[in-house]
Amino acid sequence: MSQHPPDRSTPARRSRPDASMSLLTNVTEHSLDDGYAESAARREAGGTTGLPKSLRARLGLAAGLALVAAVVTVGAAQARVEAPVRAKEREGLIQRIQDGTDRTDGLESTVEALRREVGEKQQEALRRHGGGRGELTSLLAGATPVSGPGVKFVVDDAGPADGGTGGPRGSSSFSDSGRVRDRDMQRVVNGLWGAGAEAVSVNGQRLTSVSAIRRAGEAILVDNRPLAPPYTVLAVGDGKRLSSEFRSSADGAYLAVLEKNYGIRVSVSVQEKVELPAAPSLIIRIAEPLGADGAGKSAGATEDTGKGIS
Structure with missing residues (x-):
């Protein structure tokens, strides 16, 4: 009878179904890093757990916690009483x-x-x-109050230059040449009186022979009332004649220089009817x-x- 040599080959192992997911399996089975566990073990072995060992230290810790709790409680009670x-x-x-x-x-x-x-x-x-x-x-x-034909002047500060703000020099100071000043408005009003205006108002403020245009800080005052630009000047009279005579006067030339050299914005229009209130x-x-x-x-x-x- 023939004998067959024993089979010494290693039997085939059955592979795990999650063999291709070894990384996820490792993370799941070892959620806590071994390094943290070893560090905790060393601290426990060395007696450095962070908690006081002696009775005095424990009593001190308890007293400190009690003091903090008392301070917080008193503060809360005091806030509630004072509210x-x-x-x-x-x-x-x-x-x-x-x-x-x-x-x-x-x-x-x-x-x-x-x-x-x-x-x-x-x-x-x-x-x-x-x-x-x-x-x-x-x-x-x-x-x-006065009403009738006349002329309307609108005088305003210079517009933004090169995309900036605050006049041609980019400044908000009253001394900026691009801003209308009190003496500029004085020239405009006196020029209209000289051209034959019967009555004049600035931003609704009626002017008389005793009115004053002054400066206070960054504002222009008319009879001690602050005004804001644009400044609207209304004058009663023959609108065409007022406009023509004003432009040909020294005050009109002064205003033209402001408009040309400093960018002061000026518009003049003849009105069929303007209404001026009485002086305050x-x-x-x-x-x-x-x-x-x-x-x-x-x-x-x-x-x-x-x-x-x-």
């Missing part, structure tokens, strides 16, 4: 501000009412004691009652009815 007090103080302060605002508004209303009353009495005095020149005196003094306040500086023979000076804002802005 209503602060809220009440805040409400009281808001109420005081509102009361002050109401009082201020009431005083302003009273002042405006008194100004209107004084103005009405002054106008009545002009009509009653001004003789035949009462209406003319009232008109020259700016005590009555009229001050009678010289007034004498008429005598029995009708002699005496007529009441007016000034003895001299000549015009001029300074």
Whole structure:
């Protein structure tokens, strides 16, 4: 009988179904890095777990934690107690501000009412004691509103240059040549008076023979009222004649230089009708009652009815 040599070949191993996913399997089975585990073991073996070992140290730690908890508790309780007090103080302060605002508004209303009353009495005095020149005196003094044909000037600061802002030199300073100044507006207004304007206003502010155009900081003031550009100047009179005579005057040439050399923006248009309000306040500086023979000076804002802005 023939004998077959024993089979010494290694039996084939059965492969795992997740053999191709060894990386994910390793991550799943060893979610905690071995290095962290070894480090924790070394600290435990060396007795450096971070917690105090002696009774005194433990008592000190407990006392510190208790102190922190007490401080937090007291702070929270104090904040809770003070919250209503602060809220009440805040409400009281808001109420005081509102009361002050109401009082201020009431005083302003009273002042405006008194100004209107004084103005009405002054106008009545002009009509009653001004003789035949009462209406003319009232008109020259700016005590009555005026409407009629005229001219409209709009003067504004220079526009942005090279994409910048604040005038041709990129500055917001009042001294910048690209900004309209008080003396520029003085020249415009006086030029219109010289051209024959019967009445003039700037941004709704009626000008009289005692009006003043001044500078205060970065603002232009007309009779102590700040104005903002653009500055709109309205003048009553023959619009075409006013425009022509103004442009041919020295003040018109001055304005043209500002427009050409410094970029000041100016537009002039003849209007069929412009409306100017009365002057906000009229001050009678010289007034004498008429005598029995009708002699005496007529009441007016000034003895001299000549015009001029300074």
